[in-house]
Amino acid sequence: MGKHFIPIWFFIGALLVLYGALILGSGIYGLFVPPSHPVAMSDLHIGIWWGAGMLILGLAYVVRFRPNRKDG
Amino acid sequence: MAAVWFFQGANARLSLGPIDLVIIVVYFMLVLGIGLYLKKYTHTGEQFFMAGREMSAWIAGLSFISANLGSLEMMGYAAATYQYGILVAHAYWIGAIPAILFLALVMMPFYYICNTHSVPGYLKLRYGEGARSLSAISFAVMTILMSGINMYSMAIIMKVILGWDIHFSIWISSLTVALYVMAGGLLSAIFNEVLQFFLIWIGCAVIPVVGLIETGGWAGMVHRIQTNFPGQDFIHMWSTTGSFTGNPMGVHWTGIVFGWGLAISFGYWTTDFLVVQRVMAAKDLRSAQLGTVIGAFFKMMVPLIVILPGLLALAVLPFHLVPENQAGQLGVHTYNEALPLMLARYCGPGLLGLGVTALVAGFMSGMAGNVTAFTTVWTYDIYKPFIRKDAADSHYVSMGRWCALLGVFVSIGTAYLVMNFSSIIVYAQVIFVFFIVPMFGTVILGMLWKRTTPAAGFWGLLAGILTSFGLWLWVKVDPSALQHVAFSAQAKDMAENIYRAMWSLIANVVVTVVVSLFTKPKPQHELKGLVYGLMEIAPEGQFPVFQRPVTWAAAVAVGFLVLNVWFW
Numbered sequence: 040m041g042k043h044f045i046p047i048w049f050f051i052g053a054l055l056v057l058y059g060a061l062i063l064g065s066g067i068y069g070l071f072v073p074p075s076h077p078v079a080m081s082d083l084h085i086g087i088w089w090g091a092g093m094l095i096l097g098l099a100y101v102v103r104f105r106p107n108r109k110d111g
Numbered sequence: 112m113a114a115v116w117f118f119q120g121a122n123a124r125l126s127l128g129p130i131d132l133v134i135i136v137v138y139f140m141l142v143l144g145i146g147l148y149l150k151k152y153t154h155t156g157e158q159f160f161m162a163g164r165e166m167s168a169w170i171a172g173l174s175f176i177s178a179n180l181g182s183l184e185m186m187g188y189a190a191a192t193y194q195y196g197i198l199v200a201h202a203y204w205i206g207a208i209p210a211i212l213f214l215a216l217v218m219m220p221f222y223y224i225c226n227t228h229s230v231p232g233y234l235k236l237r238y239g240e241g242a243r244s245l246s247a248i249s250f251a252v253m254t255i256l257m258s259g260i261n262m263y264s265m266a267i268i269m270k271v272i273l274g275w276d277i278h279f280s281i282w283i284s285s286l287t288v289a290l291y292v293m294a295g296g297l298l299s300a301i302f303n304e305v306l307q308f309f310l311i312w313i314g315c316a317v318i319p320v321v322g323l324i325e326t327g328g329w330a331g332m333v334h335r336i337q338t339n340f341p342g343q344d345f346i347h348m349w350s351t352t353g354s355f356t357g358n359p360m361g362v363h364w365t366g367i368v369f370g371w372g373l374a375i376s377f378g379y380w381t382t383d384f385l386v387v388q389r390v391m392a393a394k395d396l397r398s399a400q401l402g403t404v405i406g407a408f409f410k411m412m413v414p415l416i417v418i419l420p421g422l423l424a425l426a427v428l429p430f431h432l433v434p435e436n437q438a439g440q441l442g443v444h445t446y447n448e449a450l451p452l453m454l455a456r457y458c459g460p461g462l463l464g465l466g467v468t469a470l471v472a473g474f475m476s477g478m479a480g481n482v483t484a485f486t487t488v489w490t491y492d493i494y495k496p497f498i499r500k501d502a503a504d505s506h507y508v509s510m511g512r513w514c515a516l517l518g519v520f521v522s523i524g525t526a527y528l529v530m531n532f533s534s535i536i537v538y539a540q541v542i543f544v545f546f547i548v549p550m551f552g553t554v555i556l557g558m559l560w561k562r563t564t565p566a567a568g569f570w571g572l573l574a575g576i577l578t579s580f581g582l583w584l585w586v587k588v589d590p591s592a593l594q595h596v597a598f599s600a601q602a603k604d605m606a607e608n609i610y611r612a613m614w615s616l617i618a619n620v621v622v623t624v625v626v627s628l629f630t631k632p633k634p635q636h637e638l639k640g641l642v643y644g645l646m647e648i649a650p651e652g653q654f655p656v657f658q659r660p661v662t663w664a665a666a667v668a669v670g671f672l673v674l675n676v677w678f679w
Binding site for chain 2: 043044045047050051054055057058061062064065066069074077078079080081083085086089090093
């Protein structure tokens, strides 16, 4: 793709970082303040795992595809 | 631990928390922001309508599959899986993969090298104005109708599941799509579709992961389904299709192979400009072909986030879902709620917002696909040849921008029309079979057979459309005709569509061949670059094996065969 655009992968990474942080934070909050109506399999604390995974993936994308990267 | 269900009957809905709402609002802001950011890169017609033809294989491929992955399709196929079982995965495997690989390896060179803007544009070059006009007008009508139907169906689901006002859902989502397409054209649509692809997968993948943990894996899930629905086979794809009555769909394997796998699948994947436009925007032919193969791979994987949740719903939901016509009874949920119900079952705060965003993203990617395809076909295949022939490029770009807005408004109008005549929804698939399936015969004969004449291109296409419409009308007037059209009086709607598509394609091919034999073909020098044998394609020899489209297409084909045998 033309190098004049900010790569779409950077936008995706930034969104995953933000969403990952929100979902991870929400999951950790749920550890200490369990919801009144827990979802099925809530003892898995899937929000923590999913949020952390999104955060790591998003960070990797942001770093790899940041706009001013020399070889990007 | 025992699951606590927070649906409390038909009137209860998912309750979104503040974090869920933040996730949804951020998504809307980002897609609009991307559209506005890309506006400065779309000045010429080539940039606005074809994204400058500089997309990489990955971007073209993910956009190609994302435009197809509408939320209605996701929820619809999850619902169909609850109803018919894993048989529905045929839509993703035999109903997609052979056709997509055929598009990549055989048809894409023709589309790409002739440098046209659209599929009707190819028909203009190959057959002349008659076939182009018929295909452009029928495609434009179909796109707007489908867009409106999808929009209304999505709004209904948002109302049932989230309690959102129908008008709010329709206007906010549609205007967002209109704004970002107006601003950045196909470029903006493609960028957002890649983003939406990630959201759809990450948002929906929670269900199969947690669901399989809950059921104890695939074997546990199958055991639960057999316990919940004794005597019914939901988990075999081919072994129950030896007779019309052996499977819940009422379809024979011949219908699946020739109707679904050939007529519907090849019609949609190789000639529906909504999807083909994405890969035509790739930077070179090899990227267009590789992008298509990448799309095929991810299409093959979609059952993980659509079919598997439908099967898990059969296994774990503590109640049975019912058909749409039984909706409205207290405490009853319909098939269409299978996917949202599973989201609600496993997704807590944050993840629920992500799941809902995935559904909204699916809707928007599908709608942006409709809008950009409509915009291009309207501008280049209807407005330019028939209304204003010799305007400046900037005029057509301006027409494209306003057409995006106009297309959305007409779609919204269609959505309100559907609201008053809801039975139109039932006809969505029927409309598709009317217009798209016959196009495949016309395009492929034009590409592979030099003898196909301009007159045959027009009459074959018309014959296919009229056959499909005539058969539909015949069954409408005389329901007993179903046993002739679909070979079984027990055929369900989906099976009837499959067989009607097959007849439509046969009529198209027969008329095209017969008319060709009696009319005058174009001289060969006019067919250069348009027909097999008269086109020069640069050999791939200079690329390593692992960079060639044919290598990856073969890998996907092997995966396709393995999956079909595995779930036989």
